[in-house]
Amino acid sequence: MTVAACGDGPPSHPGSRAELLQMLKVDQEVRTLKASEEDWDRVDRANTDRMRQILDAHGWPGHTMVGEDGAHAAWALIQHADRDLHLQRRGLELMRQAVEKGEADPSDLAYLVDRVRVAEKKPQVYGTQWETDPQGNWRPRTPIENAAKVDERRADVGLKPLKEYVEELKSLE
Missing domain, CATH: 1.20.1050 (Glutathione S-transferase Yfyf (Class Pi); Chain A, domain 2)
Known part of the structure; x- marks a missing residue:
C-alpha cells in the first residue's frame, strides 16, 4: 500500500x-x-x-x-x-x-475492512471488531485470520499490537 x-x-x-x-x-x-x-x-x-x-x-x-x-x-x-x-x-x-x-488513513481502512468482514461472517484481518461475551469477557466478533501475523498487519497500517488494543478495550469498562 x-x-x-x-x-x-x-x-x-x-x-x-x-x-x-x-x-x-x-x-x-x-x-x-x-x-x-x-x-x-x-x-x-x-x-x-x-x-x-x-x-x-x-x-x-x-x-x-x-x-x-x-x-x-x-x-x-x-x-x-x-x-x-x-x-x-x-x-x-x-x-x-x-x-x-x-x-x-490506512488505520481507518483496517477497521472498515474488519467491519465488512464481520458482517459477511468472515474472519477479520486486523482484529479490530470485538464484543463482550455473557460473562463480560472481551472476544473478537469473528475469528482473526492468520492470528500469528496479526500484529505485523496491524503495524503495516499504523495500529498498535493486538494485546495493547485489547487492554485498551478492557480499560473502557
Whole structure:
C-alpha cells in the first residue's frame, strides 16, 4: 500500500467538511448519551442516506476535499452504516483507492475492512471488531485470520499490537 502526500492546504470543500463533522457529532451523541432506539435508528438512517449521496456525488471524501478530520468522519459514518452492507462495501472500495492516493488513513481502512468482514461472517484481518461475551469477557466478533501475523498487519497500517488494543478495550469498562 503506497501513501502519497496530499495537500496541506485548506479543504477544497469546507462546507462538506463541516457537514461531515456535524453528522459525526450527532452520530456520537446518540451512541454515547444512551439515546432511545428510535433516535439512534433515525440518525443512522439519515447519515446512511446522506453518505450514499456524498459517495455518489464525490466518491470518497478524502483529505484534500474535506481535511483529515472530515475524511475520518466519513469513515466513521460508513463504519456505522451497519444496516447497509452494500454501502459499506462500496465505501470500502472507494476508501481503498483513497488510501493508495494518500487521501485516507490506512488505520481507518483496517477497521472498515474488519467491519465488512464481520458482517459477511468472515474472519477479520486486523482484529479490530470485538464484543463482550455473557460473562463480560472481551472476544473478537469473528475469528482473526492468520492470528500469528496479526500484529505485523496491524503495524503495516499504523495500529498498535493486538494485546495493547485489547487492554485498551478492557480499560473502557
